[in-house]
Amino acid sequence: xxxxxxxxxxxxxxxxPGRGADAGTDTGTDPCExxxxxxxxxxxxxxxxxxxxxxxxxxxxxxxEVHPDLEPAAYGLLVRLEESGPQRATDLAGYFGVGxxxxxxxxxxxxxxxxxxxxxxxxxxxxxxxxxTAEGRExxxxxxxxxRAQYIRKFADWNRMEVAELARLLxxxxxRAEA
Numbered sequence: 001x002x003x004x005x006x007x008x009x010x011x012x013x014x015x016x017p018g019r020g021a022d023a024g025t026d027t028g029t030d031p032c033e034x035x036x037x038x039x040x041x042x043x044x045x046x047x048x049x050x051x052x053x054x055x056x057x058x059x060x061x062x063x064x065e066v067h068p069d070l071e072p073a074a075y076g077l078l079v080r081l082e083e084s085g086p087q088r089a090t091d092l093a094g095y096f097g098v099g100x101x102x103x104x105x106x107x108x109x110x111x112x113x114x115x116x117x118x119x120x121x122x123x124x125x126x127x128x129x130x131x132x133t134a135e136g137r138e139x140x141x142x143x144x145x146x147x148r149a150q151y152i153r154k155f156a157d158w159n160r161m162e163v164a165e166l167a168r169l170l171x172x173x174x175x176r177a178e179a
Contacts, residue, residue, distance in 0.1 A: 058147075065143045066136075067113050074106045078115065078132060078140045086129035088121065115139065 056072070063075035080095060081087065087095075093103035107130060110116040115136030121127040132140065155163050 062143050062147060065146070066139045067115065069109075069113060070115070071106065071109060074110050077106060077110060078136060079144075081116065081130065081132040082137065082140055082144075086119065086131040088127055089130055092130065110136070 059075055060072040063070040063072045066075060066078065076096065077092060080092065089103050089107055090100065092107075093100055096103070107116065111118070115133060116130055117133050118128040118130055121129045158166075
């Protein structure tokens with residue numbers, strides 16, 4: 001895996017929220033209005049853009065490690081099925097915010113690779129439940145465990161409270177994005 005060393009310049013101390021000359025003051029203005037955008041929000045936008053670009057690249061790498069022909073978007077389906085168990089295709093499409101045709105294409109590809117299977121839905125014989133196969137679970141688990149080990153290595157110099165705080169803030173961000 002090739003790693004790029006892309007960093008953004010840190011904010012000057014006076015532009016870090018809670019520090020500098022205006023620490024503890026609230027201007028009462030919308031940070032997105034007016035001629036100048038708050039530097040903290042500019043930094044947030046920049047860092048999220050870098051984070052999202054790297055996440056897309058990482059998802060592609062993990063998908064290829066599960067199977068060379070697996071599309072990056074389909075990797076997320078394996079994550080969901082592993083975490084939540086068997087589900088209907090319509091529920092998966094709703095969760096990911098994609099149409100039925102897109103979901104059908106991705107599920108067909110996963111099925112062709114032997115990573116998922118369809119079973120009759122006991123609650124509705126006309127529907128099917130999608131589940132991860134034993135081979136799909138083994139491949140997915142191997143890649144997931146390697147990813148977790150990589151996180152441990154990358155954050156080895158962080159204390160556990162910093163890691164927990166990052167996880168808490170990312171959870172908060174994800175919850176707000178869902179709302």
